[in-house]
Amino acid sequence: MAKNTVGVIGGGQLARMMIPPAIELGVDIRVLEEAPGMSAEIAATGVGDYRDLETVLAFAETVDVVTFDHEHVPPAILRELVSRGIPVHPGPDALLYAQDKLQMRAKLSELGLPVPAWAAVETADELGAFLADHGGRAVVKTARGGYDGKGVRVVSDAAGADDWFLALAEDGRGGALLVEELVSFRRELAQLVARRPSGETAVWPVVETIQRDGVCAEVIAPAPQSEGRIADVAADIARTVATELGVTGVLAVEMFETTDGRVLINELAMRPHNSGHWSIEGAVTSQFEQHLRAVLDLPLGSTEVRNDWSVMVNILGGPAEGTLQDRYPAALAAHPAAKVHGYGKEPRPGRKVGHVTVCSDDLGDAVFSARSAAAFFEG
Amino acid sequence: MAKNTVGVIGGGQLARMMIPPAIELGVDIRVLEEAPGMSAEIAATGVGDYRDLETVLAFAETVDVVTFDHEHVPPAILRELVSRGIPVHPGPDALLYAQDKLQMRAKLSELGLPVPAWAAVETADELGAFLADHGGRAVVKTARGGYDGKGVRVVSDAAGADDWFLALAEDGRGGALLVEELVSFRRELAQLVARRPSGETAVWPVVETIQRDGVCAEVIAPAPQSEGRIADVAADIARTVATELGVTGVLAVEMFETTDGRVLINELAMRPHNSGHWSIEGAVTSQFEQHLRAVLDLPLGSTEVRNDWSVMVNILGGPAEGTLQDRYPAALAAHPAAKVHGYGKEPRPGRKVGHVTVCSDDLGDAVFSARSAAAFFEG
Numbered sequence: 001m002a003k004n005t006v007g008v009i010g011g012g013q014l015a016r017m018m019i020p021p022a023i024e025l026g027v028d029i030r031v032l033e034e035a036p037g038m039s040a041e042i043a044a045t046g047v048g049d050y051r052d053l054e055t056v057l058a059f060a061e062t063v064d065v066v067t068f069d070h071e072h073v074p075p076a077i078l079r080e081l082v083s084r085g086i087p088v089h090p091g092p093d094a095l096l097y098a099q100d101k102l103q104m105r106a107k108l109s110e111l112g113l114p115v116p117a118w119a120a121v122e123t124a125d126e127l128g129a130f131l132a133d134h135g136g137r138a139v140v141k142t143a144r145g146g147y148d149g150k151g152v153r154v155v156s157d158a159a160g161a162d163d164w165f166l167a168l169a170e171d172g173r174g175g176a177l178l179v180e181e182l183v184s185f186r187r188e189l190a191q192l193v194a195r196r197p198s199g200e201t202a203v204w205p206v207v208e209t210i211q212r213d214g215v216c217a218e219v220i221a222p223a224p225q226s227e228g229r230i231a232d233v234a235a236d237i238a239r240t241v242a243t244e245l246g247v248t249g250v251l252a253v254e255m256f257e258t259t260d261g262r263v264l265i266n267e268l269a270m271r272p273h274n275s276g277h278w279s280i281e282g283a284v285t286s287q288f289e290q291h292l293r294a295v296l297d298l299p300l301g302s303t304e305v306r307n308d309w310s311v312m313v314n315i316l317g318g319p320a321e322g323t324l325q326d327r328y329p330a331a332l333a334a335h336p337a338a339k340v341h342g343y344g345k346e347p348r349p350g351r352k353v354g355h356v357t358v359c360s361d362d363l364g365d366a367v368f369s370a371r372s373a374a375a376f377f378e379g
Numbered sequence: 380m381a382k383n384t385v386g387v388i389g390g391g392q393l394a395r396m397m398i399p400p401a402i403e404l405g406v407d408i409r410v411l412e413e414a415p416g417m418s419a420e421i422a423a424t425g426v427g428d429y430r431d432l433e434t435v436l437a438f439a440e441t442v443d444v445v446t447f448d449h450e451h452v453p454p455a456i457l458r459e460l461v462s463r464g465i466p467v468h469p470g471p472d473a474l475l476y477a478q479d480k481l482q483m484r485a486k487l488s489e490l491g492l493p494v495p496a497w498a499a500v501e502t503a504d505e506l507g508a509f510l511a512d513h514g515g516r517a518v519v520k521t522a523r524g525g526y527d528g529k530g531v532r533v534v535s536d537a538a539g540a541d542d543w544f545l546a547l548a549e550d551g552r553g554g555a556l557l558v559e560e561l562v563s564f565r566r567e568l569a570q571l572v573a574r575r576p577s578g579e580t581a582v583w584p585v586v587e588t589i590q591r592d593g594v595c596a597e598v599i600a601p602a603p604q605s606e607g608r609i610a611d612v613a614a615d616i617a618r619t620v621a622t623e624l625g626v627t628g629v630l631a632v633e634m635f636e637t638t639d640g641r642v643l644i645n646e647l648a649m650r651p652h653n654s655g656h657w658s659i660e661g662a663v664t665s666q667f668e669q670h671l672r673a674v675l676d677l678p679l680g681s682t683e684v685r686n687d688w689s690v691m692v693n694i695l696g697g698p699a700e701g702t703l704q705d706r707y708p709a710a711l712a713a714h715p716a717a718k719v720h721g722y723g724k725e726p727r728p729g730r731k732v733g734h735v736t737v738c739s740d741d742l743g744d745a746v747f748s749a750r751s752a753a754a755f756f757e758g
Contacts, residue, residue, distance in 0.1 A: 001702060002701075002702060002704035002705045002707060002708075003704075016402060017402075017403075019398075019402050020398070020399030020400075020403055023395060024399055024659070024718070024720050025719060025720070026703055026704065026719075026720065026721020026722065027721075028723075042398075042402065042408075042421060042422060043421060280403070284715075284718075284738075285715075298707050298708060299707075299708060299712035300715065301711065301715050301716070304716070306685055306738075307685075322380065323380060323381060323383070324405055325380075325381035325382075325405065325406075326381045328381060328677050328678075329381075329678060332677055332678040332680065333678035336664075336678065336679065337663050337681040339403070341404070341405065342404060342405020343405065344405055354405065359685075
């Protein structure tokens with residue numbers, strides 16, 4: 001019998017969006033959610049703490065392969081699953097590079113891949129030295145635990161990360177912070193790639209991502225004027241990262257396109273990613289379907305686009321009062337071609353509660369419609 | 380608070396295929412399945428007999444609106460729900476015409492819509508008289524309970540339906556059989572329309588359906604060479620039926636295109652329908668999403684096609700041994716653009732266990748790829 005049961009650790013919207021393609025493809029999907037009533041509730045077969053070995057083991061034993069809604073499961077737990085013969089995709093050796101930004105920077109540098117100038121700093125003096133060498137301003141990041149702009153800070157002063165140094169010392173973790181040059185970039189890009197355990201890879205077109213306050217706000221697929229060199233460079237980088245790090249499933253490589261025309265790797269995410277939500281309607285195979293195929297080691301699907309352009313706009317925060325659904329009558333009436341996605345989450349300032357995608361052969365139409373439709377859900 | 384919980388009575392593949400768009404749109408979907416482990420299991424919140432008032436009531440009280448996977452819920456139960464203020468879409472007054480083919484024929488004739496010559500016959504003599512008037516051959520149908528070619532028979536002899544007359548008499552139902560002229564048709568068409576309680580309708584392009592042994596085998600969307608008159612006539616008929624019968628949700632009108640160029644109504648189905656599965660990938664709004672929008676009285680979505688052609692091929696029966704999933708590696712490798720759908724049902728001769736859709740701007744490519752991919756799952 002073919003392996004057909006995928007277990008997802010984490011009950012957020014990424015797990016939720018894996019469920020529709022699982023149902024369509026006939027894959028049995030089960031979710032270990034952190035608490036009752038999360039986004040992926042409909043497929044939840046377990047509730048509990050992903051940092052608890054017994055909880056994760058009990059869940060993992062009911063599925064053919066384990067994958068993730070997020071990258072926060074402790075490596076020791078993942079290694080225990082692997083040692084018991086339970087397939088984990090991406091595996092702990094790869095996932096390490098998405099869990100620890102210092103490890104990631106070191107590995108990518110070792111592979112000769114393009115990254116911003118960086119250093120591991122353990123003291124304000126070391127941070128000061130880096131600042132002195134890089135124009136007096138830099139980005140400091142905690143190695144672990146950051147996301148959506150958290151754990152990232154621009155500093156222009158050697159004392160600018162003292163609180164983080166103190167916190168690292170106080171909680172006994174010790175270790176260093178990552179400091180990086182402040183890249184002068186034209187725009188941010190993201191390149192998604194899927195890779196099967198057997199080695200096959202598939203890339204979607206590189207996309208442009210627009211962030212607000214460190215959070216992804218919009219995605220344009222493909223990135224305008226990216227045909228040719230930029231698209232090729234981005235795809236090559238993502239394929240190299242996936243292959244050299246042994247990533248299985250979907251990998252998102254966030255990148256800077258610099259003002260002097262280089263492409264530098266910013267972050268890695270080893271799971272379906274906000275920059276790929278457009279692919280649900282915009283590509284023949286969505287990132288969520290592809291992730292399921294990849295972790296089951298099934299042949300990957302076509303990543304061709306279905307329209308010239310797809311534009312995805314996040315619904316951040318949601319309505320100040322009431323629910324997303326209260327806004328459906330007006331939004332859907334005004335935008336019959338917009339695809340509205342709700343994550344089943346309570347509105348809260350800044351929270352990703354849904355998104356809207358519009359596919360069109362006219363970029364202006366797609367941008368206008370997606371933004372207009374999303375605007376119905378805010379304020 | 381906006382109504383947002385849809386309850387589906389019946390746990391088959393039509394209920395199953397409503398789940399992905401419910402999850403995407405953020406609609407809470409719940410299913411009353413007939414037995415544990417059916418196709419729509421993942422959304423099942425109740426198990427029981429849809430002919431039992433208490434079972435249906437207990438389920439209906441947990442949702443905002445009731446709809447259906449099939450048309451077999453007894454009208455008395457539906458009327459009881461309505462009398463208790465529970466919205467039911469389609470409602471019992473409309474559903475009657477999908478439940479009883481004699482009522483349907485009488486109503487469509489009364490509306491002046493094009494139907495084959497027909498009669499209600501209660502005896503072999505009456506059947507004989509109809510045969511004598513219509514070239515000696517005719518189609519006899521049971522008024523209730525038929526589907527997928529069951530309850531339909533071609534007869535050329537007045538005694539050809541004696542067993543059915545006997546069965547009607549014996550089980551005390553009494554009543555008549557439907558007899559219809561044997562239509563000389565060029566091909567079969569199906570026209571889908573969605574209608575909201577507030578009256579808005581939306582039609583997809585008319586499609587060609589290819590039946591084998593009375594079961595839908597393939598669908599080509601749009602029907603080749605249907606632009607213009609045929610498309611307009613089919614859409615007008617479906618809109619008229621939906622409006623005049625007060626249908627809410629998706630309505631499928633199966634039609635004959637006769638050898639002399641007329642369009643005649645064959646059957647009605649008041650739910651998403653096999654002839655609309657192509658729309659999951661082939662239209663901006665699928666029949667399943669549209670059905671949810673319609674029964675919640677939300678504005679309907681665009682029904683534009685996403686490629687020039689979509690071809691859907693049913694997987695009938697499935698593999699002689701093993702599961703559908705055993706065939707995925709070969710099928711998906713050979714057809715990376717084919718969208719394979721598995722219904723989570725055990726393979727069994729003749730059973731609809733899945734389907735494959737290919738969208739393309741080249742009809743030959745779509746037909747070839749869809750048939751080739753589906754063939755991997757049979758034999």
